[in-house]
Amino acid sequence: MRVFGYARRRMFFLPLGLLSVIVLAFLLVNALPGNPAGVIAGPAASPAELAGIERRLGLDKPLWERFTDYVGALVRGDFGSSYYTDRPILSEILRFAPATLELVVLSLTIAAVLGVGLGVLGAYYKGRSADRTSRLVVTTFQSIPDFFLALLLIYLCFYLAGWAPAPVGRLGLMDEPPPTVTGALLIDALISGDMRTFRSAVAHSLLPVLTLGIYYSAYFARSTYASLVPALESKQVEFARACGLSERTVLAYAFRQARTPILTYGGILLAALLGGAAIIETIFSWGGFGEWAIDSILQLDIPAVQGFILAAGVGTLLVFTALDILVAVLDPRVRYD
Amino acid sequence: MSALSAIRRSRNRPARPDTDTSGHRLLEVSGLTTRFDTPDGLVQAVNGVDLHVDRAEIVGVVGESGCGKSVTIRSILGLVRPPGRVVGGTAHFNGVDLLTLRGAELRRLRGKDIGFIAQNPFSALNPVMRIHRQFRNIMAAHDPASAGEVRDRARAALADVGIAGPGRVLDGYAHQLSGGMAQRVVIAMAMLLNPAFVIADEPTTGLDLTVQRQILDLIRGLVREHGRSMLLVTHDLGVVAQYCDRVVVMYAGKVIEHGSVRDVLTAPRHPYTQALIRAIPRPGRPLVHLTGRPPDLVDYPDGCPFRARCPHAFEPCGHTVPEPVTVASGQTYRCHLREDGEVGL
Numbered sequence: 001m002r003v004f005g006y007a008r009r010r011m012f013f014l015p016l017g018l019l020s021v022i023v024l025a026f027l028l029v030n031a032l033p034g035n036p037a038g039v040i041a042g043p044a045a046s047p048a049e050l051a052g053i054e055r056r057l058g059l060d061k062p063l064w065e066r067f068t069d070y071v072g073a074l075v076r077g078d079f080g081s082s083y084y085t086d087r088p089i090l091s092e093i094l095r096f097a098p099a100t101l102e103l104v105v106l107s108l109t110i111a112a113v114l115g116v117g118l119g120v121l122g123a124y125y126k127g128r129s130a131d132r133t134s135r136l137v138v139t140t141f142q143s144i145p146d147f148f149l150a151l152l153l154i155y156l157c158f159y160l161a162g163w164a165p166a167p168v169g170r171l172g173l174m175d176e177p178p179p180t181v182t183g184a185l186l187i188d189a190l191i192s193g194d195m196r197t198f199r200s201a202v203a204h205s206l207l208p209v210l211t212l213g214i215y216y217s218a219y220f221a222r223s224t225y226a227s228l229v230p231a232l233e234s235k236q237v238e239f240a241r242a243c244g245l246s247e248r249t250v251l252a253y254a255f256r257q258a259r260t261p262i263l264t265y266g267g268i269l270l271a272a273l274l275g276g277a278a279i280i281e282t283i284f285s286w287g288g289f290g291e292w293a294i295d296s297i298l299q300l301d302i303p304a305v306q307g308f309i310l311a312a313g314v315g316t317l318l319v320f321t322a323l324d325i326l327v328a329v330l331d332p333r334v335r336y337d
Numbered sequence: 338m339s340a341l342s343a344i345r346r347s348r349n350r351p352a353r354p355d356t357d358t359s360g361h362r363l364l365e366v367s368g369l370t371t372r373f374d375t376p377d378g379l380v381q382a383v384n385g386v387d388l389h390v391d392r393a394e395i396v397g398v399v400g401e402s403g404c405g406k407s408v409t410i411r412s413i414l415g416l417v418r419p420p421g422r423v424v425g426g427t428a429h430f431n432g433v434d435l436l437t438l439r440g441a442e443l444r445r446l447r448g449k450d451i452g453f454i455a456q457n458p459f460s461a462l463n464p465v466m467r468i469h470r471q472f473r474n475i476m477a478a479h480d481p482a483s484a485g486e487v488r489d490r491a492r493a494a495l496a497d498v499g500i501a502g503p504g505r506v507l508d509g510y511a512h513q514l515s516g517g518m519a520q521r522v523v524i525a526m527a528m529l530l531n532p533a534f535v536i537a538d539e540p541t542t543g544l545d546l547t548v549q550r551q552i553l554d555l556i557r558g559l560v561r562e563h564g565r566s567m568l569l570v571t572h573d574l575g576v577v578a579q580y581c582d583r584v585v586v587m588y589a590g591k592v593i594e595h596g597s598v599r600d601v602l603t604a605p606r607h608p609y610t611q612a613l614i615r616a617i618p619r620p621g622r623p624l625v626h627l628t629g630r631p632p633d634l635v636d637y638p639d640g641c642p643f644r645a646r647c648p649h650a651f652e653p654c655g656h657t658v659p660e661p662v663t664v665a666s667g668q669t670y671r672c673h674l675r676e677d678g679e680v681g682l
Contacts, residue, residue: 127419238416239461243475243526244448247440256465331465332510 006334007325014321021313022074025306026067035059036083036300057083057302070306079310080303082296089307092292097311098183099170100281100289103208104273110213112266115220119262122221123228124251134221142218150211150283157207164207165200167284175200208284212277216269223265227258260327267323271316275308361391362429363534363566364413369426369436371405371412371590378635382408384590385426390534395560395567397581397598399574399613403631405590406570410536412436413568414453415443430534449479452527454537454556458519462511468522469507472529479530494525498555517548521555528559535560535567541576553580574617578602586610589632589642596668606662606670608647641673649674 037053038045045053054060058069073080079089115138122134144152157164170185171177177185178192186205189198231237231254240253278290289308296304328334371383383405390396398406412423413435428435430451435443447453455461463471472491476483483490488507495503498521511519520540527535537556541549557580560567569581577584577598585595586607594607605611615625629646632638638645644654651673653659659671 233418235455235457235460236463238411239453239455239523240463240474241416241444242414242447242453242455243478244444244446245474245478246444249474249478253463253466256463333464333512 003325003328006328010321010324014317017317018314021310021317022071025309025313026070028309029302029306030063030066036302039300040083074310079307082304083301084299089303092304093289093307093311094183096287096289096292097315099185099287100274100277102184102186103205103212103281103286103288104270104277106205106209107212107277108216108266108270108273110209111216111269112220114213115217115222116224116262118217118221119224119228120251120255123225123232126229126232134225138218138221138225141214141221144215146211146215147279147283149215150208150280153207153211154283165203167207168204169285169287170201170204171197172200172204204284208280208286211280212273216273219265219269220262223262224258227261228254231255231257260331263326263330264323267319271319274315274319275312361394362389363392363394363431364388364390364568365427365429366409366413367427369409369412369423369428371408371417371421371423374420374422375635380634381637382421382590382634383412384637386587386590386592388585388592388595390566390568392533392566393561393564394583395557395569395581397577397584398568398570398587399572399577399584400587401572401631403634404587406572406587407538408590409587410538410568410570414447414451414536415440445479448475448527448532449530450532450534452530452532452535454520454527454535454540455523456539457543458514458516458523459511459543461523462519464511466510467507468509468511472507472526475526475529490529491525494529495522497528497559498522498525500525516544517552520544520548520552524552524556524559531563533565535565537567537569539570539572556580574602574613586613589637590634591642591671593643593672594668594670596666596670600666600668604668606664606668607643607672608649608674609643610670612646641671 035050037050037057037059041049041053051060058066061069070080077090079093081088082092118134118138122131122138125131125134154164154167158166165172175197176194178188178194178197181188181191185201186198189195189201232251234254234257236257237250237254240250245253275290275293277288278294280286281288281291282294289311293305293308293312295301296308366389367387369383369386373380373382386405386409388396388398388409398409400406408417408421411417413428413430415435415438417423423436426436430446435446438446462468469488469491472494473484473487476487476490491507492503495506500506500518500521506514506518506522511522514522524540535556540556541552544552553576556567556569559565569576571577581598583596584598584601585592586601586609587593588609594601594605594610601610602614605614609627612625612627616627618624627646632642632645639658640656641647641650641654641659644650647654653673657673659673661669661671662675663669
């Protein structure tokens with residue numbers, strides 16, 4: 001009951017957050033330096049040509065008018081069209097976002113399992129050789145930049161060993177993509193029952209998922225270690241031991257205490273990676289959300305950039321809301337009256 | 338409570354003969370030594386502690402903060418964690434040396450044969466787990482077959498500690514309870530499996546004065562009623578006077594005096610015990626504070642550790658550790674002074 005009430009109140013703030021994201025998306029992009037008309041027309045264009053392009057894109061109108069046009073279109077479900085491809089932004093988002101979501105969710109799962117494992121090992125055996133080993137591994141994982149790790153893995157696993165397929169995207173060049181249902185290839189391949197495509201999709205996601213998984217496992221390991229060490233030294237754990245509970249139960253008690261910060265950290269990483277995996281997506285030609293955003297920014301494709309900011313903002317908003325509700329479910333002490 | 342009146346009452350109680358009849362002896366600790374290897378150096382927290390608890394006896398352990406009381410009981414229970422380490426001594430419980438037991442063997446004794454009452458219930462109880470589940474885990478740890486009777490046993494244990502609505506408490510969380518109620522839950526957990534021996538670590542420190550007395554009465558009742566023994570750690574001599582049979586006074590990780598409560602509180606032999614008694618507030622007498630601080634446990638002093646604060650320190654105190662001296666009634670103290678240190682209550 002307490003949690004339902006809280007969840008309702010928390011959802012109540014979603015529209016407010018959404019409005020801020022819209023305003024922010026509009027202002028950020030329109031405050032960016034650079035004239036998209038100039039980029040589209042090229043350096044040799046005459047002033048008359050420039051003015052024509054500006055008029056066509058609506059850039060000659062005052063800021064507030066552009067804003068009301070933008071919001072009005074959003075309400076109708078029209079996110080605008082790309083200046084370059086003329087494709088509707090909404091369908092672009094729906095095309096690119098599932099690829100990234102798939103990559104990020106898989107990577108964070110690997111990162112959480114690996115990182116929490118390393119953190120638990122280090123915290124439980126604090127000061128002993130297992131702790132030192134864990135810390136060495138974590139420091140190594142964290143000190144290798146993710147793009148370098150990606151190139152290293154490609155070199156080792158594709159070029160030298162041949163275990164992994166070439167970094168050409170989510171499928172091989174000769175693979176037939178399954179009919180789009182969810183946009184997530186692995187799920188779509190399973191739905192269509194095409195096991196050959198599914199295996200190819202798994203093989204192609206191996207290296208990017210491993211790259212992000214290894215890199216971000218260090219963050220999970222550090223937050224696990226940081227919250228589990230005091231939990232293991234707490235009076236609560238001592239009392240559990242004094243009651244004769246097994247070490248496994250004692251560790252579970254400590255983990256229960258430590259899980260909220262770990263979960264919060266995971267949520268923040270998830271939100272950040274929705275647009276932040278661009279470099280890895282580019283290296284693996286993933287065709288993801290972040291990659292699309294970078295291309296759009298470099299081309300000053302304003303509707304696309306606005307669409308990206310809006311989608312990433314809404315994604316972040318949803319992740320954080322879900323996170324807050326989850327924390328309230330997990331921790332009975334949380335009160336929000 | 339008035340410490341003085343409690344001490345006076347204890348005079349009228351028949352003294353327990355302090356004779357070594359090992360049939361009575363439940364716990365016998367000797368030469369217990371515990372060190373902490375910290376970055377600042379080796380902390381000599383417990384230095385050769387000898388103490389014993391007989392059957393159906395309540396023994397108080399008193400001393401200032403940092404005198405090694407808690408480390409002593411944690412050493413006995415095997416709860417000292419790295420960087421701490423028990424480096425010497427024995428702790429025979431029912432004839433078994435607890436210090437030689439392996440993890441799982443010691444774990445089976447904890448909670449079942451030795452109950453532990455923690456200092457602050459809100460840090461001891463799991464904040465994010467229903468009380469019922471915490472009871473269930475304790476029972477499952479010692480008797481996996483008992484799963485079906487958890488609720489009945491837990492209700493009975495809570496009723497024994499005077500909780501009126503045990504069902505409601507079991508279904509709730511620790512933070513929903515008052516301090517006194519939460520401490521009753523901790524006591525119920527400690528007594529759940531009917532231990533013969535209870536260790537209480539300053540069980541009333543965080544509670545209101547009015548509740549303190551109720552809790553101590555409750556603990557004493559549960560101990561006496563079932564013929565249990567208890568080691569009661571406290572820094573309050575009034576509590577010792579009222580609730581204990583014998584008392585062990587610790588200073589700088591050493592037992593500096595022990596004996597029956599009547600003997601030690603009415604005729605303290607060690608200057609430190611005398612100072613502790615003088616520091617009890619009582620009407621009509623100025624409060625005499627003990628000045629100075631306990632010695633640095635990393636750079637442990639030679640000779641008597643109390644020397645720096647002792648009003649009677651003389652030549653041998655600086656280099657010779659006083660040997661224990663036992664007087665007729667079994668009262669034992671470690672001091673070079675031989676004259677009677679009566680402070681005259």
